[in-house]
Amino acid sequence: MxxxxxxxxxxxxxxxxxxxxxxxxxxxxxxxxxxxxxxxxxxxxxxxxxxxxxxxRIDSTAYAKEYIITVINHGSSQLHFKKNEIMEGGFVSKEDAPKVACYVLELSGRECKEPHPKDAAMFYTSVCGGCHGDDGKGLGGSYPDLTRKPLLGIEKREEFLKSMLLTQ
Ligand code: HEC
Structure with missing residues (x-):
């Protein structure tokens, strides 16, 4: 053992x-x-x-230009304008969007830094004017007034930013 x-x-x-x-x-x-x-x-x-x-920088012309370019390229569906009609993006090419944006700013007397070629006016009138009017004023309220200061989408963004800052 x-x-x-x-x-x-x-x-x-x-x-x-x-x-x-x-x-x-x-x-x-x-x-x-x-x-x-x-x-x-x-x-x-x-x-x-x-x-x-x-x-x-929300009141600056540069900010407005960026916003308009974004709307031109991607469309807009946040303003619930009239019968909730939305705007499609891509009515003009990405290269032409900044020129058209500059022209839109000029309609309300703002100067765009980069000079745009004369064809921007033609682009605007033929592509955007049908809805927003040749003067940009939105055909008597049928479409957003592009000469409004601030533009509706920018005003909305400003309210949102302010409300975010209050909760911070
Ligand atoms: C078929 C009609 C139509 C055409 C064409 C059109 N839009 Fe619009 N646009 C609208 C509508 C409708 C809205 C509002 C959509 C929403 O509810 O957000 C709008 C919104 C906008 C806004 C935002 C306005 C604001 O106050 O925030 C801008 C900027 C704009 N369009 C620029 C343009 C430009 C520049 C062109 C030409 C490249 C153009 N649109 C062509 C119908 C049109």
């Missing part, structure tokens, strides 16, 4: 080692899933800066 003790002990140890290597899972590392409050503050401040920065 004494002779068996040592081999049995060795076998028991080996079996235990095998059990540990096979079946015991390593302890999971502790991961902190709570968001660091400093990080949340940082993101807030960052957003705040972006909103304020956009608001600071």
């Amino acid at each position: 004494k002779n068996l003790f040592l081999p049995l002990l060795v076998i028991a140890i080996l079996l235990y080692a095998l059990y540990l290597s096979r079946f015991s899972t390593p302890k999971k590392k502790y991961v902190d899933t709570t968001v660091n409050p400093n990080y949340t503050m940082h993101v807030r401040e960052h957003q705040h800066d972006h909103l304020e920065e956009e608001l600071s």
Whole structure:
């Protein structure tokens, strides 16, 4: 019996080692899933800066030009104008969109930095004038008045930015 003790002990140890290597899972590392409050503050401040920065240039001609170009390229469906008619994007090519946008700004006496070629007026009259009128005033309220300051979409954006800043 004494002779068996040592081999049995060795076998028991080996079996235990095998059990540990096979079946015991390593302890999971502790991961902190709570968001660091400093990080949340940082993101807030960052957003705040972006909103304020956009608001600071919302009255500029450059901002209006960007907005008009976006509408020309992608259309508009946010103004719920009359029977909720929407405007499709792509009436003119992406290359011509900035020229037409400049012409639209000139209709309300604003100067666009880049001079546009004379064909912009022709583009506008033939493509946009049918709805917005040759003078841009929207055919007596049937379509958005493109000489309005600010444009409806920009006014909407301004309200949104201000409401976001209030909740920050
Ligand atoms: C078929 C009619 C139609 C044509 C053509 C058209 N639009 Fe529009 N446009 C609309 C309608 C309708 C809206 C309002 C859509 C909405 O509810 O958002 C609109 C909205 C706009 C707005 C936003 C106005 C604002 O106050 O925010 C701009 C800018 C604009 N159009 C410019 C143009 C330009 C430039 C062209 C020519 C490339 C053009 N549109 C061609 C019907 C038209």
